[in-house]
Amino acid sequence: MNLQLSRTGEMRHLLTIEGLPKQVIYDVLDAAESFMPVTKRDVKKVPLLRGKTIFNLFFESSTRTRTTFEIAAKRLSADVININVGTSAVAKGESLLDTIANLSAMNADMFVVRHGQSGAPHLIAKYVPPHINVINAGDGSHAHPTQALLDMYTIRYFKKKFEGLRVAIVGDISHSRVARSQIHALTTLGASEVRVIAPKTLLPANVENLGVSVYNDIALGLQEVDVIIMLRLQRERMSGVNLPSSQEFYSAYGLTQKRLSLAKSDAIVMHPGPINRGVEIESLVADGRSSVILPQVTFGIAIRMAVMSILAGQAK
Amino acid sequence: MKICIKGGRVIDPESDGDKVQDVFISDSIIVGIGQSPRGFMADKIINASRLAICPGLVDVSVRVGGHGSEFKTTLEQELRSALAGGVTKLGCPPDTTPVLDQPGLVTMLRERATALNSAKIFPIGAMTQSLSGKLLAEMAALSDAGCVAFSQGDGVLPDAAVLKKAMEYAATFSFRIFLRPQERSLGNRGIAHEGSVSTRLGLPGVPVIAETLAVSNILMLAKETGAMVHLSKLSSYAAVELVRNAKQDGVDVTSDVSVHNLHLCDIDIGYFDTNFNLCPPLRASRDKDALREGLRDDTVNLICSDHYPVSQDQKNVPFAEAIPGASSVELLLPLTLQWAREEGQTLLKAVTQITSNPSHVLGISPSSISIGEVADLCIFDPEHPWIVSDKSLVSAGKNTPFINKELVGRVLCTIVEGRIAYDPDEICA
Amino acid sequence: MSKAFPKAEDLFLCLKDAVREQVSDQTAMVGIHTGGAWVAKRLHKVLGLNLPLGEIDVSFYRDDFAQRGLKSRVQPSSIEFEVNDREILLIDDVLYSGRTIRAAMNEIFDHGRPKKVMLGVLLDRGGRQLPIDANFVGGKVYLKEVERIALTKSDDELFEFVIRSGVET
Numbered sequence: 001m002n003l004q005l006s007r008t009g010e011m012r013h014l015l016t017i018e019g020l021p022k023q024v025i026y027d028v029l030d031a032a033e034s035f036m037p038v039t040k041r042d043v044k045k046v047p048l049l050r051g052k053t054i055f056n057l058f059f060e061s062s063t064r065t066r067t068t069f070e071i072a073a074k075r076l077s078a079d080v081i082n083i084n085v086g087t088s089a090v091a092k093g094e095s096l097l098d099t100i101a102n103l104s105a106m107n108a109d110m111f112v113v114r115h116g117q118s119g120a121p122h123l124i125a126k127y128v129p130p131h132i133n134v135i136n137a138g139d140g141s142h143a144h145p146t147q148a149l150l151d152m153y154t155i156r157y158f159k160k161k162f163e164g165l166r167v168a169i170v171g172d173i174s175h176s177r178v179a180r181s182q183i184h185a186l187t188t189l190g191a192s193e194v195r196v197i198a199p200k201t202l203l204p205a206n207v208e209n210l211g212v213s214v215y216n217d218i219a220l221g222l223q224e225v226d227v228i229i230m231l232r233l234q235r236e237r238m239s240g241v242n243l244p245s246s247q248e249f250y251s252a253y254g255l256t257q258k259r260l261s262l263a264k265s266d267a268i269v270m271h272p273g274p275i276n277r278g279v280e281i282e283s284l285v286a287d288g289r290s291s292v293i294l295p296q297v298t299f300g301i302a303i304r305m306a307v308m309s310i311l312a313g314q315a316k
Numbered sequence: 317m318k319i320c321i322k323g324g325r326v327i328d329p330e331s332d333g334d335k336v337q338d339v340f341i342s343d344s345i346i347v348g349i350g351q352s353p354r355g356f357m358a359d360k361i362i363n364a365s366r367l368a369i370c371p372g373l374v375d376v377s378v379r380v381g382g383h384g385s386e387f388k389t390t391l392e393q394e395l396r397s398a399l400a401g402g403v404t405k406l407g408c409p410p411d412t413t414p415v416l417d418q419p420g421l422v423t424m425l426r427e428r429a430t431a432l433n434s435a436k437i438f439p440i441g442a443m444t445q446s447l448s449g450k451l452l453a454e455m456a457a458l459s460d461a462g463c464v465a466f467s468q469g470d471g472v473l474p475d476a477a478v479l480k481k482a483m484e485y486a487a488t489f490s491f492r493i494f495l496r497p498q499e500r501s502l503g504n505r506g507i508a509h510e511g512s513v514s515t516r517l518g519l520p521g522v523p524v525i526a527e528t529l530a531v532s533n534i535l536m537l538a539k540e541t542g543a544m545v546h547l548s549k550l551s552s553y554a555a556v557e558l559v560r561n562a563k564q565d566g567v568d569v570t571s572d573v574s575v576h577n578l579h580l581c582d583i584d585i586g587y588f589d590t591n592f593n594l595c596p597p598l599r600a601s602r603d604k605d606a607l608r609e610g611l612r613d614d615t616v617n618l619i620c621s622d623h624y625p626v627s628q629d630q631k632n633v634p635f636a637e638a639i640p641g642a643s644s645v646e647l648l649l650p651l652t653l654q655w656a657r658e659e660g661q662t663l664l665k666a667v668t669q670i671t672s673n674p675s676h677v678l679g680i681s682p683s684s685i686s687i688g689e690v691a692d693l694c695i696f697d698p699e700h701p702w703i704v705s706d707k708s709l710v711s712a713g714k715n716t717p718f719i720n721k722e723l724v725g726r727v728l729c730t731i732v733e734g735r736i737a738y739d740p741d742e743i744c745a
Numbered sequence: 746m747s748k749a750f751p752k753a754e755d756l757f758l759c760l761k762d763a764v765r766e767q768v769s770d771q772t773a774m775v776g777i778h779t780g781g782a783w784v785a786k787r788l789h790k791v792l793g794l795n796l797p798l799g800e801i802d803v804s805f806y807r808d809d810f811a812q813r814g815l816k817s818r819v820q821p822s823s824i825e826f827e828v829n830d831r832e833i834l835l836i837d838d839v840l841y842s843g844r845t846i847r848a849a850m851n852e853i854f855d856h857g858r859p860k861k862v863m864l865g866v867l868l869d870r871g872g873r874q875l876p877i878d879a880n881f882v883g884g885k886v887y888l889k890e891v892e893r894i895a896l897t898k899s900d901d902e903l904f905e906f907v908i909r910s911g912v913e914t
Contacts, residue, residue: 003587018516034802034819043855046805097632117634118518119588141518177518204515313814
């Protein structure tokens with residue numbers, strides 16, 4: 001059962017990129033493009049979601065993602081309520097579905113959910129009343145669809161199209177919800193090759209079945225690529241059984257100027273942020289002419305405005 | 317009470333019988349087959365034409381308590397659930413609340429069950445105290461209290477040193493050891509088969525190697541200690557292969573598969589359906605195929621339901637937080653019949669997997685439909701389609717991966733010691 | 746059933762003549778997507794206006810968003826001149842309920858505070874639901890509620906109206 005699409009194929013919730021038709025993805029990118037001028041005006045607000053109430057439900061803290069959703073909602077004139085669930089109801093033993101039922105009773109129109117467990121937004125979408133839309137703002141190691149959509153926007157902005165592109169994703173693929181969503185998006189949109197580059201300890205089982213080619217050697221993996229996406233290495237994984245140390249990771253997989261030169265000369269470098277300089281990426285690269293890390297952040301707001309307004313605008 | 321079951325197809329694995337004949341019961345004993353005993357006057361005649369009659373089913377893995385709920389509060393309902401599944405004898409794993417690690421608890425469980433005059437239970441005692449895997453449980457005393465075997469349930473296996481001692485101790489008394497093979501350090505955080513599906517869904521995986529490492533350790537220790545080992549709920553092709561080779565080498569080992577691993581694979585999880593959060597995890601389709609092949613060539617000896625009632629609240633949570641398990645004892649027969657249909661196996665072979673084979677593995681005397689035997693019987697319609705629903709399930713747990721699915725083959729009547737214990741459609745009225 | 750009525754090219758000439766006297770170098774023209782933008786583009790050219798032509802898509806300001814949702818493709822609005830203290834001539838193809846014009850004015854005010862806003866339309870079909878009127882019209886005709894009118898543009902940039910009778914949705 002595909003919860004996120006209505007019977008007529010319109011998006012009701014955004015839970016994962018997997019299974020989203022190409023046209024639905026393009027609709028989001030196009031809508032985001034329409035919102036870009038709004039974000040540059042004097043009055044950076046449109047009245048589209050006036051009177052709607054959006055709950056930012058963060059079961060796992062993330063100031064940055066929460067802020068971009070909050071800005072996006074406010075630019076659409078919605079009322080936004082931020083709830084750090086980690087510090088409230090759940091800490092008192094309330095179940096996830098009870099929390100959702102309570103907030104639904106407060107006439108919520110939309111939930112933006114970040115949760116540490118893969119599949120939590122699916123569970124919520126299954127139980128909310130039909131007029132409520134759910135946006136997955138990152139669940140466990142499963143999906144982070146709005147991040148992937150803004151990455152696709154960035155790639156289209158700089159590369160115009162997906163066909164023929166060779167994209168490399170470097171880092172902790174195993175635990176990365178961002179990587180999974182990017183892979184689904186890129187394969188759906190027709191990128192000619194998606195590569196994942198990581199040591200074997202950071203690659204999930206059968207990752208090639210997602211439609212990617214696997215490289216353990218970054219020098220081989222970066223050859224002739226158009227787009228390089230560096231993933232953030234979580235602090236708790238920098239040393240231990242997955243990796244001996246962050247220094248060793250940097251020397252084996254960090255994106256340096258020298259390694260960047262293996263890619264196409266017009267390759268762009270992306271990163272979902274926040275970046276660890278000297279762990280995933282050399283400062284010269286992060287701040288260099290190939291880096292599009294800051295435009296990604298700007299596009300992120302337009303993408304989230306697009307997703308929210310498309311969901312809110314579907315006939316109930 | 318004298319009962320005549322007329323015109324049914326009598327399937328009796330112990331005598332290799334499969335033939336339409338009448339069965340005559342007087343009080344708790346089968347007194348005639350085919351021909352009516354002289355002077356037999358039936359108080360009740362059950363018309364069983366187009367129905368099948370087999371010995372009451374035996375299920376080696378039925379938990380009579382749910383997660384966190386004490387079995388004394390749920391025992392009655394779960395035994396009725398077993399009867400609704402045609403199961404008259406069931407093995408109870410020790411990882412219930414409380415853990416079956418003390419003779420007094422085992423005695424209490426058996427007494428309560430006996431008082432209910434329902435399906436008969438055969439407790440499987442804890443192999444180690446509190447199932448902690450550190451200190452041996454009092455196996456001899458537990459055996460005296462009625463335990464037919466010892467196991468760790470779904471709990472962690474002890475380290476090799478303790479496991480070796482436990483096997484040596486069990487071998488001393490010729491006790492049976494049931495072990496669900498999973499290497500602790502490789503499996504303890506996983507909740508789904510490590511493979512394409514766990515990767516796609518971002519769920520922590522249990523690799524096949526977690527099972528095969530444990531299986532090979534157990535097989536080597538079994539060979540070394542001479543213990544009678546039964547491997548519970550095999551889940552992977554590689555484990556089936558290891559067991560097949562060990563049997564060829566003459567190791568005294570048996571194994572089983574649950575109805576879930578026999579019919580489902582990891583892709584069936586869909587988008588995080590917690591009804592599919594099971595232990596062991598559902599694996600890939602090649603694993604399912606290998607388990608079916610194992611049953612066919614007797615590498616795998618029997619099918620169990622792995623019944624574990626779980627409450628709705630314990631399933632309405634994110635996938636990884638759900639309690640693994642499903643209510644399944646009522647589905648044992650139709651799912652076994654489905655296996656036989658799909659694999660071209662006879663009805664007799666199907667019934668063998670859920671009657672005489674599990675009896676032998678539990679070390680209890682197998683029921684047989686023959687004169688002088690106790691009348692523990694299951695009457696079923698092998699062609700009857702029905703839909704599994706929370707209303708149809710007698711168990712307190714309403715969660716199963718087969719919910720709302722149509723199954724073929726339905727238990728119509730269960731007879732325990734000559735008493736009609738389950739007869740929902742009143743075919744005996 | 747469709748019929749061609751009235752002649753859009755004639756209305757365009759009337760609108761052009763009406764507007765010509767009232768605009769100066771300091772007047773900014775803004776067309777409303779899609780038909781209004783076509784009309785504005787031609788007017789802007791024939792009148793030789795100085796300031797860059799503005800275009801707006803009022804989708805983000807519509808009052809029926811909750812019922813109709815977002816169109817699949819919303820054109821990005823572009824207003825490349827200073828709105829504050831500006832005299833603005835808003836152009837649309839058909840004036841009907843007045844709701845589009847309200848939405849367009851709201852959008853313009855989110856870009857700044859204009860000195861004056863005027864409205865020019867190719868056709869006024871009546872049926873107003875808001876107190877809004879056009880300063881310049883190419884022509885007037887009263888159409889029934891069930892009739893829907895749309896401006897089309899041929900390959901050689903010529904306008905034509907298409908009227909369809911149908912059930913209001």
